[in-house]
Amino acid sequence: GQQVMQIPQYQHVQEGEDFTTYCNSSTTLSNIQWYKQRPGGHPVFLIQLVKSGEVKKQKRLTFQFGEAKKNSSLHITATQTTDVGTYFCAGPNAGGTSYGKLTFGQGTILTVHP
């Protein structure tokens, strides 16, 4: 079945440093979603990318969708302590009877040292 792999699993940065997490799918994705989960909290939707090569920005966060629609990345510029948490990518299963399934990557746990 479809696999969504996310790296790195952990990332420790000093406040002000940049951070990037990468997401790779074993199959072509129709779209990809990104979520953030604060420690002790629940995942919260950040953004969805649909088009090949798409780039979207939210303040210090930049999201990219690969040309082949099999990979994606989230880049945070100049991290702040409020960026701490786990970042997940998620992609839908392709067609057939699996249209209701959203597969999540393992997540990247970001720690920001002040």
Place this chain on the structure above:
Amino acid sequence: NAGVTQTPKFQVLKTGQSMTLQCAQDMNHEYMSWYRQDPGMGLRLIHYSVGAGITDQGEVPNGYNVSRSTTEDFPLRLLSAAPSQTSVYFCASSYSVTINSPLHFGNGTRLTVT
């Protein structure tokens, strides 16, 4: 709107006991789902529903039952709890069954099976 409401927040069970995790949403969402979250494993789909009266299995359905008698409610039943079911459980809903719409998560239920 309350969004997605899960109860209880915490639960401890003995092996072999049964229980139901409750999930309700007041956003008139078609799609509802249950995920479990374990360290290093990301979020894994247990069961999902694309509308009242319709349910389907996700990635890890064994040991769990669901039903969707109304649009609002999607309870998850553990028939005979096992230590391997110790996890954090999240209920999530979305507006559309086409999985292009973002998931709204509840606050989670932390379950320990001894």
